[in-house]
Amino acid sequence: MGVIMKPRRSVLACPGSNTKMIGKAKSLPVDEVFLDLEDAVAVSAKAQARANIVAALNDTDWGTQLRVVRVNDWSTAWTYTDVITVVEGGGAALDAILLPKVTDAGQVRALDLLLTQLEKSCGLEVGKIGIEPQLENALGLRNIDAIATASPRVQALVFGPADFMASINMRTLVVGEQPEGYDTGDAYHHILMTILLAARAHGLQAIDGPYLQIRDLDGFRRAAARTAALGFDGKWVLHPSQIDAANEIFSPRQSDYDRAELILEAYAFHTSAEGGSRGAAMLGSEMIDEASAKMAAVIAEQGRAAGMRRTTQFAPPE
Ligand code: GLV
Ligand code: MG
Helix, strand or coil, rough: CCEEEEEECCCEEECCCCCCHHHHHCCCCCCCEEEEEECCCCHHHHHHHHHHHCCCCCCCCCCCCCCEEEECCCCCCCHHHEEEEHHHHHHHCCEEECCCCCCCCCHHHHHHHHHHHHHHCCCCCCCCCCEEEEEECCHHHHHHHHHHCCCCCCCCEECCHHHHHHHCCCCCCCCCCCCCCCCCCCCCHHHHHHHHHHHCCCCCCEEECCCCCCCCHHHHHHHHHHHHCCCCCCCCCCCCCCCCHHHHHHCCCCHHHHHHHHHHHHHHHHCCCCCCCCCCCECCCCECCCHHHHHHHHHHHHHHHHHCCCCCCCCCCC
């Protein structure tokens, strides 16, 4: 990760129409809550959901979660009212807008311009509100680099598997599982890697979308572990039962975190005059150099951001 950002290991989806769930979300140990105005809210409930979200943003009993609102996509009639209502009513407490079904950079720029005007008119710092573009269709994936760089507000690229599968006619209805008949690998690999590479190329976070079988915690763990292994930063959770698993799976393992801090200290020592100004040195039975320190820096940064504490100390050789 180029920029140090607050972690987004667990991202709770919370329908803006469900005031009970919004009330509960405020005290859940997730890194981000997104209040939804899009697909989890019926058309007839959207106006009330906007009001619920404004009221919730203004509540003072939130924890440390990032507060994000998913607006409707630009092909609808609702996006501008969503953004204006939410920012005018609760912009001071809003960290980012999640923009679904993004097809091109122009859609991100349009949101950026609207946010800039709103921030000015509401007396908010310009650029304060971030953007999380959600990749949910073939065109968006084709334009991903332009989308990722369309505005300095972009913080994370988010996968929307259900809409994506529909957009490419993938022959399955089970999000996260392989389509029957495709038996030569992971059908999602190309999409996931494209999102991950764009995120890494542009210093953004990469967030995996939902796992819809909410009673199947093993299935959730398997799906989360796959994208965590690739390098994704977090995943949506739809139910409180998925939160601990997401936080654990998207944090470094304690042993990896300890090792990473050790490598950084050992590398700093060996490259110093006191340590002999060496570019490559041994740490136990492993040779470490600049590339090892870079890998270690990523894990150490993730562990620190997740509040981990190290359990080992580096001792310079006698
Ligand atoms: C989420 O928005 C999805 O389409 O999977
Ligand atoms: Mg979607």
